[in-house]
C-alpha cells in the first residue's frame with residue numbers, strides 16, 4: 097500500500113508551497129503575454145515536464161494515450177472541410193493522480209475527455225489509448241471507469257441517500273455485495289463526500305428547490321464512486337458553482353483519488369489559483385494542441401523557461417489560458433495569438449516527442465505492473481472488492497428480475513412522490529366524470545338519447561387518450577434521459593427499464609379511468625348491469641394499455657420532448673377523427689378508409705357502442721325518422737363488424753405492436769455507437 101501511495105505523493109513539497117502561495121511569484125511584466133527576450137532554445141524545456149523521472153519506481157500508467165488525433169467533417173454551405181479537433185495529443189494518468197485538462201472555450205477539453213473515456217460517436221479517431229498497457233475493451237473499460245457529466249441529471253424526488261442506495265443496488269453485483277454491504281458502501285461514500293448532513297434531503301430541481309448545486313455535484317460524483325472505478329472522468333465539475341463549492345468538489349475528488357488509488361481526469365475551464373494548485377498535473381490545451389502536460393508545480397517554471405513569465409499575484413491558470421487563447425479583437429492580434437499558440441505547441445512537441453516515446457515504451461513493457469486492484473484498506477471500511485477484482489468480475493450483472501424489481505420500486509417511489517402528477521390525474525378524472533355525467537344526465541330512451549349515448553361513449557374513449565398519454569409522456573422524457581445516461585455506464589438493461597415504465601404508469605392510468613367511467617356510468621345512467629359495466633371497464637382498460645404503449649413508442653422514437661408534444665397530439669387527433677362518431681365509416685373516402693383498422697379508438701368505440709346499444713329499445717314515434725332499437729344504431733354507425741371481445745383483442749394486438757416497436761427504437765437509441773481506438 098505504501099509504495100503505491102509514495103508514487104502519488106510526489107511533488108508534495110512543491111504543492112504545499114503552491115497551496116500556501118497560489119499566485120505566480122515571479123516579477124511581473126508590463127506586457128503580460130509578451131515573450132521575454134532572453135529565452136533561448138537551450139533553456140526552453142524543463143528537465144522533466146511529463147513528471148516521468150524521479151527516484152521512486154513508477155507504476156505503469158492506468159491510462160495512456162499516444163498521438164491521439166480526432167477530426168470531423170464540417171459543412172459550410174455545400175463545402176465539406178476537414179477540421180482537426182485534437183492534434184497528436186499524448187499523455188498518461190497514473191493511479192492516485194488528479195489531472196486537470198485546462199483550456200479556453202473550444203480548445204478540445206471535452207472532446208479529449210470523451211476520447212479517453214470512449215464516448216466519441218462520430219468523426220475520425222486515430223492514435224492509441226491503452227488501459228494498463230493494453231487496448232481497451234469497450235465493455236470492461238466501461239465497468240472500470242466512471243464519467244461524471246457536466247449536467248447533474250438525477251431523480252429529483254429521491255433523497256440523497258435514496259439516490260445513492262438505488263445506484264448501489266443496481267450497480268454493485270449481488271454476488272459480492274449483500275444489501276447490508278451495499279448500504280455500508282453508501283454510508284462510506286456519504287461520509288467521504290461530506291453528504292451525511294443532507295442525506296435525507298431531496299435532490300430537487302429548478303422547479304422544486306432541493307439541495308444546492310455543489311451538493312448535487314457531489315452526489316453525482318458519489319454515484320460514480322460507488323463502484324470504486326479505476327479511472328474517474330469529470331466534465332467541468334465546477335461549472336456553475338461558487339468558488340467555495342468548486343474548491344470543495346475538487347478537493348474531495350483529489351482526496352478520494354489519492355486514498356482510493358483512482359486516476360482522476362477532469363476538464364476545467366479557468367480554475368482559481370487555489371484550485372489550480374490542487375492538481376497533481378495539468379494538461380493545457382489550445383486549438384487541439386497540447387501546450388503543456390506535466391506536474392502543476394513545474395508549469396510556471398516551464399513557461400518562464402520558454403519566455404513567458406507569469407506576473408506576480410496573477411492566477412497561473414488565468415495567465416496560461418490567456419496565453420493559449422486566440423485574440424479575435426483585430427486581424428493583427430489574431431495573427432499574433434495564432435503564432436504564439438503555434439510556437440507554444442511546437443515548444444512542447446519537441447520535448448514530448450523525446451519523453452513520451454520513452455514513457456510509452458516503458459509502459460508497454462511493464463503491462464503487468466499496472467494495478468487493476470483497489471487498495472481497500474485506505475478508504476471504505478466496508479465492502480471492499482475482492483482481491484480477484486478485475487474488469488471481468490466487475491462485469492457480473494445482477495439478475496433480470498432483481499433489476500426489474502429495483503427499477504420498478506424506484507419508479508413507483510418517484511411516481512408516488514410526484515404529487516402534481518397524481519393530483520392532476522385525480523382532479524382530471526373526477527372533474528371530467530362529473531362534468532360529462534351531468535352533461536348527459538340520466539339518459540332516457542327517446543330519439544335524442546341515441547345521439548347523447550353515442551356522444552358520452554365517445555368522450556369515454558377520448559378520456560383514455562390525451563389525459564393518459566400527455567402527462568405520462570412528460571414524465572417518461574425525464575426518466576428516459578436518466579436511463580440513457582445510466583445506460584452509458586452499463587448500469588442496467590433496456591428491457592428492465594422499459595417494462596418497469598410500462599408497469600408503473602399502468603396502475604395510475606387504470607385507476608384514473610376506473611374513477612372516470614364509474615362516475616359517468618352512474619350519473620348519466622348508461623345501461624345498468626354488472627356485465628355491461630365491467631365490459632366497458634375491460635375495454636377501457638385495454639385502450640389504456642394501448643395509450644401507455646403509444647406513449648412509450650413516441651417517447652422512444654422521438655429525440656426531444658418538443659417534437660413528441662407535436663407528434664403525439666397529432667396522431668391522437670387522427671385517431672379521434674377516424675374513431676367512428678365524427679365520420680361514419682361508410683362515408684369515408686376509400687383511399688383512407690383503412691385507417692380505422694389500425695385505429696385503437698375505433699375498436700374501443702365499436703365495443704362501447706355494441707355493449708351499450710345491443711339490448712336497447714327506443715321510444716320511436718311511428719312514421720318519424722328514428723331508431724327502433726340499439727342494433728339499428730350499431731348497424732347504421734358501422735360498429736357491428738367485430739364482437740366486443742374481438743375488438744378488445746384487437747386493442748391488445750395493437751398495444752403489443754406498439755410495445756415491441758417502442759422497445760426496438762429505445763434499444764437502438766440506447767445502444768452506444770462509440771468509436772474506439
Ligand SMILES: Nc1ncnc2c1ncn2[C@@H]1O[C@H](COP(=O)(O)OP(=O)(O)OP(=O)(O)O)[C@@H](O)[C@H]1O
Pocket residue numbers: 168169170181199200201202203204205206207208218219363365
Ligand atoms: N462532432 C463534432 N463535430 C463538429 N465539431 C465538433 C465536434 N466535436 C467537437 N467539435 C468542435 O470542436 C471544438 C472543441 O470542442 P470541445 O467541446 O471539446 O471544447 P471545450 O474545450 O470542451 O469547450 P468548452 O469549454 O466551451 O466546453 C469546438 O469548436 C466544437 O464545436
